Amino acid sequence: MARSRAFDVRRQSGFAFVALSCFVLLYLPIILLVVYSFNAGTSIAVWEGFSWQWYVSAWQNEKVQEATILSLIIATCASIVATSAAVMAALATTRTSKFRGSGLVFAMINQPLMIPEIVTAVALLIFFAMIKVATGYTGIWYLIIAHSAFCIPFAYMPIRARLQGMDLNLEQAAADLYGRPWQVFRRVTLPQLWPGVLAGAMLAFVISLDDVVITEFVKSAGQDTLPTYMLGQLRRVITPEINAISTVLLAISVALVVAFYMLSQSKKQ
């Protein structure tokens, strides 16, 4: 039977409608959140005109300033630690045959992705409470170590993907020319690996910046990151100041994720 030309085997009725509604649904709440951050009034539902005032008041809020600085310090340190550890781990586990204990190593690296965050948070609360009692230290290193741990799998993934796609011949050639292992790594491997490392570090940074649950349980008194500060504020009267802070955080995440996407696209060409 001759099929009419308009017949499209890929079409399923209603699917396009559901899909487009899905995109609207995904973005509508976020867009409204951003729009009301510019509201002149104190409401997050009634529009009273455009204003920057909530950005100004968030900027001048000392608690917000402190939380921002702490968030940035933790995210920077954690992404550096996690990325360094992930580069080494990726070098050890990629381009090699299966070795004894490889299953265990992969389980360990991916463990933060599988175990519910609340369970890890409770475990760290108990563990760090013991250390705090024993040593008296209550600084931010608990947070940095905790963040580094759950950032490792996110840093590891793009680095491993990059390593797998890399040409072994260059390294082989460098080794044949009597390059020492460290020289080969620095002069040959690392320059090729660089986009993967950058991508891994960016993902780790975003993941650390966004964490709520583990931070909420691990933090000592007076240590608030932006997300835990916001969580605390939600119990009070909500003003568009929260929207303003959210918008800034959203902008940072979106910028980093889009940059990550571009980086991984350029890889393929």
Next chain:
Amino acid sequence: MSSETQSSRNRWLLLSPALAILTLAAAGPLLIVVVYSFLTPGDYGGVIWQFSTDAWFNVVAERDFFDETIGLSDAHLSIFWRSVRLSLLTTIVAFLVGFPTAYFIATRPENQRNIWMLLIMVPFWTNLLIRTFAVMEIIRNEGVINSVLVGVGLVDQPIQMLFTDFAVTLGMFYVYLPLMVLPIYASMERMDFSLVEAAFDLYATRWRVLRKVIFPIVKPGVVAGSILVFIPSLGAYVTPRVLGGGKNLMMGNLIELQFGQGRNWPLGAALSITLLAIVMVALIFYVRSAGTEETPHG
């Protein structure tokens, strides 16, 4: 032989920082949680180092305060049941929306697909608390939906949506939906549409093609997506806290309470291990089904 042992030593040397951090701040403390679940609660939080199975007993049961009779703990069981029920509901709704969305993206021209997927993934990489908060702003009594409904005159009073099971389910659906779309899309993208064409040539209806040809091929992706949505929903803490208020607790919130006002750390530890066990069962189920269902098309 000696170069082999050397390369093995190098490998473990390279792995040591990552393994050390993960042992110290992820896997190791879990063992302490197991130990804590068998201790006696301290008066003001913490524990007394005295062996006790009370915490495990209290996970599902309770002793009557007056006559010492043992009964099932209705409070805990109803929270477990709510966690499982809402997580399943979230997974089903995410599938009903995510499947057509993944299909839509997979049938776009090749150069557009990445852009559509980026649109799905960008919200996922943004702050979960902020996305939950965005949902809260929309559904609260003074929120946009109620303002419109009251303004138009459809209802006299705002509909209470916030602090209900509906709000929690909606929020979890909203934040975890990308995890459903991603694996389904991945298995659909590689699908060979000549199979669909062949089915149409054999006079199959669209519904039959969907059910008998497309669905079996992308089933591994559907299973993966369902697990990826179900597991974080079960352990959700932020979403039920923000959208469920104080009454509509899920397991994550029940666990937190034991370390806050309740101050029964061993019970909190036992509840954590219980949650972990349920998640592990779901993961094993997933690995099993992924292992046996690999199709030649996959």
